[in-house]
Amino acid sequence: MTEVQALEAPRVRLVAVSGGLGSPSSSRLLVDRVVAHAERALLAHGVQAETEVIELRDLAVPIANNLVTGFAEPGLAGALSSLEHADGVIAVSPVFNASVAGLFKSFFDLVGVDALGGVPVALGATGGSARHSLVIEYAMRPLFSYLRALPMPTGVFAATEDWGAGAAGSGIEERAARVARELADAVRAGLAPVPTVDPVAGPPAVDPVAGSPAVDPATGSTAIASPAAPVVGSTATPPIAATAADFTPEARAARERREEHDDFAELMSRFAGTEVG
Incomplete structure (x- = not known):
């Protein structure tokens, strides 16, 4: 893509939320992989992505204060605003005690119920072993469905064995690429023009030859x-x-x-x- 094409290309905003508590964390590693694949998938279709990563560990105290006072400090308010204006979201949490991290859940407890309405969300989780992988289905997917977001059909889970020298054959890159492609396709679908309907004339007649208006x-x-x-x-x-x-x-x-x-x-x-x- 030339510089002129890059300037003229449509732009979308991706916001990734990492619920990892360490630095670095496996959740952030998974976030970076999904983000990279999503950016490449969008660029392959001529769409530029501006990406922001929210590290919840840096907002732990403001999140707790907001829960008890109802007041969001500037850093937390900025993170919530970025999330609410995203065209696509990547959400990754570590697994603690058979569920998502408390910090991850507390952050999304502060998100308005309509703030993510219709926004595509790629779900990911990390844990010690693959037996925790269903957390995506029974803990994360219901949460984002309640927030009226659009969780992608595929989730990506990374266990400890997916990192390190012996991870070449684990398939983590393929799994991250798949959920990233689903997210990119959903984001691009949101850029398509929506046909308008005249409120007086009603829906358009179907062309008997073409089969569609x-x-x-x-x-x-x-x-x-x-x-x-x-x-x-x-x-x-x-x-x-x-x-x-x-x-x-x-x-x-x-x-x-x-x-x-x-x-x-x-x-x-x-x-x-x-x-x-």
């Missing part, structure tokens, strides 16, 4: 396709575009009644063995 690449708006003229000699009924009347409460209620009638008719047909009108 046309989207203006410049504005992201959706053009309503005109029904194709029927072929001479054809008995096919041309498609009818939706109108505002189709989306009134009365119209929706009528559709629901028809659907209930159809469901009841199908059920009765199964019992009677005949069609019910």
Whole structure:
């Protein structure tokens, strides 16, 4: 990528949270690997990533003070603000007593319930052995689902054996790369223009040829396709575009009644063995 392309490339903000208590920590090592793979995956699609890493060990006292006073000191307030403005999040915690670290949980207890709404999150954990790997599924995934974030399908766990001289064949790089690619794809999906819908005309009609409404690449708006003229000699009924009347409460209620009638008719047909009108 040239300098001009780099300046014109879309930019996203990644925020990584390391819950490790040591310096250095295995959690930070895992964070750095996922971040590096995510940055490369985004750059491969022409997207520049600006990354910030939040070390919770440096915020331990401010986090505790906030829990008892309700006041966030400047450093903690800045970390929470960075998290709330992220396009993608990488969250890694060590495993203590079969769950995430208390410091990690306390930090996310301070995050507003809507602050991460719709934000893709890559989940990771570290521990002494692979038997702790399910912490991602039963402790971390429910937490971020409650915060209305979008946890990636794949989590990455690193045990002690994944580090050091004998870690070459452990697969930690492949696992980190996989969750990073999922995060990068989800972040890029958030950059795509969302088709707009006219509140008066309602949703656009589906183009009978293309099978989907046309989207203006410049504005992201959706053009309503005109029904194709029927072929001479054809008995096919041309498609009818939706109108505002189709989306009134009365119209929706009528559709629901028809659907209930159809469901009841199908059920009765199964019992009677005949069609019910």
